Amino acid sequence: MRSRDALAAARKSLAAISDTPGLDAELLMAKAFGIERETLLLTCLEEPAPDAFEDLLGRRARGEPIAYILGRRAFWTIELEVGPGVLIPRPDSEALIEAALAQFGEAGPRSILDLGTGTGALLLASLDQWREARGIGIDRSERALAVAHANAERLGLSARADFRLGDWSEGITEQFDLILCNPPYIAAGAPLPVDVAEWEPPMALFSGPDGLDDYRRLAPLIGPRLDAQGLACVEIGAGQYDEVASLFAHEGLRTAARRDLAGRRRALLLSH
Structure with a gap:
């Protein structure tokens, strides 16, 4: 079968799950x-579909995330290796x-702490x-840290990135110009697509009955680790x-929000 025809059939078969x-x-x-996909579209549509395509298509049809099958995911200006056991980065997190x-412009922060680095x-x-x-990137998953280490090496950033096993900010005593955190925030039992619910790590998704348990833990931890002029x-x-802003405001932090591409308040911004 020509690749063009195989693609047409595949689009129909994947419509129910993607x-x-x-x-x-x-x-x-x-x-x-x-x-690369661009090369495929420009030069290979009349070629016979490769034998490997059916196996890859079958994996996706069974719900495996496309990023796990490809082994990579683009994020901001970089491309990351991804795999089972590690949360797949989303474009929403670019907010x-x-x-x-x-906040920092081109000059940027000098020190960064990433909590739950994945x-x-x-x-x-x-x-x-x-x-x-x-x-410094902190995570409680050894699997995630192995992936983060590999990404830093491949991107030539390992000399400036220190990854550590830990539970949020435990063991960290210094302050940082910039703190980044994408914690679990989905309520236990909330319905999710198959390629999320059955494949991505629950510990990176769910946070108690209302999805706020990790924010409650983080609220008293952020301020002491944030520089006086930091974000x-x-x-x-x-x-x-x-609800989340009130938890951090109770700890004496100022709160604001930045919206994602869909217009949702996606990033909670905290400062002294």
């Missing part, structure tokens, strides 16, 4: 060829980097943005701003 079946099919076909850029997405994107900055950017879920 919001972007056409894009998914093209990315999987490109991986099967071992080329935290945008907020930091608005793949290292927020820290490594920041270090790529600001070449004089250094940072903390904490990701929040849809509709959570008022």
